Amino acid sequence: MNIHFIAIGGSAMHNLAIALHAKGYKVTGSDDTIHDPSKSRLEAKGLLPEEFGWFPEKITSELDVVILGMHAKEDNPELLKAQELGLKIYSYPEFLYEQSKEKTRVVIGGSHGKTSITSMILHVLQYHEKDVDYMVGAQLEGFDTMVHLTEENDFIVLEGDEYLSSPIDRRPKFHLYKPNIALLSGIAWDHINVFPTFEEYVKQFEIFTDSLVHGGMMVYNEEDEVVKRIVESSTNSIKKYPYNTPSYFIDNGTTYLDTPEGEMPLEVFGKHNLQNIAGAKWICQHMGIDEDDFYEAIASFKGASKRLEKITENNSTVIFKDFAHSPSKVAATTQAVKEQYKNRTLLACLELHTYSSLNTTFLSEYKNTLKYADKAVVFYSPHAVEIKKLEAISEEEIFKAFDRDDLIVYTNPEEFKNFLFSQNLDNTALLLMSSGNYGGLNFEELATLI
Incomplete structure (x- = not known):
């Protein structure tokens, strides 16, 4: 497949470009500026544009797909050329769905905690050598890229961002994934440039809940009143699994989690992270990791990049x-x-x-x-x-x-x-x-x- 990225330098975009390159696709891209770490990582894979700027001549009928980043504008010259040629134009979440239609899609949503929870899940799965596809919003220790795509893996774990998909697709990203398994961590008003009222913002999570496939599973933080109301009032035919803050204590600067096997010291701390662990445990159990194995793995989780x-x-x-x-x-x-x-x-x-x-x-x-x-x-x-x-x-x-x-x-x-x-x-x-x-x-x- 021959794929061109408009605005390849973005955090998610450059990681997707590298993942598709690793999958054997022919990848090109453009951007008006690219900073590190994106710049050096693209350069190492031979994907860095020779010069910065927008070049409509790069857009030809030989392209199978154009992936449009949020950084580009609606009047971007390359986008206009792609539209003129009638090429298939995807936002990156839309393309991730296309890549995962035959997989079990696990989507982690919420105003806060979604990167940490996704990171915890991937840490546990890697610890137990269970290979899955994924997209996460932070660089994780032990992972080369923030996006990993294969033909053979059964699961894909996706961080479900509620921000817009692209300049020409104003739907929130997490509306496009159609999860089989999902999680909602909490809701607190954000992105007021797009959702000017709290009610409009909350509506996006209602749509997300209703986007789960029939018979799907929603894991949700029942201590968040808005999340609890949205999930429990949804008429979508899904299974609902609430979680809350597990029992813990702090001793001499270390947080200990109470588990069926006894008190377990953690590398992370804070009530919000304890909630995140409880949600991640439910998701991992739905993915085939039993409780004892989850606790064994999560004990060594040190946190996502830039999260405490x-x-x-x-x-x-x-x-x-x-x-x-x-x-x-x-x-x-x-x-x-x-x-x-x-x-x-x-x-x-x-x-x-x-x-x-x-x-x-x-x-x-x-x-x-x-x-x-x-x-x-x-x-x-x-x-x-x-x-x-x-x-x-x-x-x-x-x-x-x-x-x-x-x-x-x-x-x-x-x-x-x-x-x-x-x-x-x-x-x-x-x-x-x-x-x-x-x-x-x-x-x-x-x-x-x-």
Whole structure:
């Protein structure tokens, strides 16, 4: 098969391109810019475009498929040429479905936790040498790519993102997978540029629940009231398996999970991760892994990239970075770190970086999300607000939204870095939450702080 990627440099797109190349397909692609790690990984496979830009001459009738990335625009010259020639144009989730129509599709959805749960499932399956196809939204230890596709595997495990599929396909990605087995972890309003009300956002998860094939299985977090209502009120003829937070305790900075075989120490921590483990266990059992084998494998799971990822640690200080940016993720992550290190000062630093988090109408959703932090810092870049063509945010609006009198606010990257490097971090847990890098912070430099 001869496949061309428009916007090949995206995180998911370049991984799919590499997976299809490994499958023996002829793969080409274009993009206006490509950064590392995508750039070096494409280059290593001989898939990096010779020059950046859009080249309609690359689009010919010899192509079997064009895969369109979200980064491209509707007036992209290559897209227009493909439409003119009547070529088959897929979004990447649509193409993943085409590749997995004959497989058992396992889809992990939810506003938060889906990357971690998908990662846990894949870790357990790899531990027990059960090979499956997959697509996950983070680079995992022990896995070469974030996408793996074969002809022979019976299962495919897919992280089910609710964001849009492509510039010309405005359906959420997870509506396209038609799962046989699915999971919903939790629902908290996100992507307000696409779903301007909470009701519209929730509707997407109702559609997802109803998209399961008849007789399919839905595993769901019954502690999330919205998830519970959606799943339990669905008239789709599916089997429903609720889960909740398992029994656990913390001793000397280690979380122990109560299991039928006794108390088991974990590498991860936090109530949200304990919930994630409970959901992952149900899914793995539906995929043929029994309970004892699940616990044996999950004990060595260290977490997905940028999900409570430990940067450095000594006897009195620990530093984490976390992808948390939406309000529910910020609250859960901050609470988890404080619970794990209750006798240490928690310094929590949040960068407002996404479209939603920089939107003045959405800011109020962050109220009390940093309440577990002993010291709380919010960083945002007025320049990023300008680039996203959003209304300017004042520091007063930040203080009001977070409802915390002692909040520290920075808008200058150098001033924020100077603040960090001037802190005495003895007996401290430092938590850096962002989907960005605080205007250029080198996280590896933070190891020099302790």
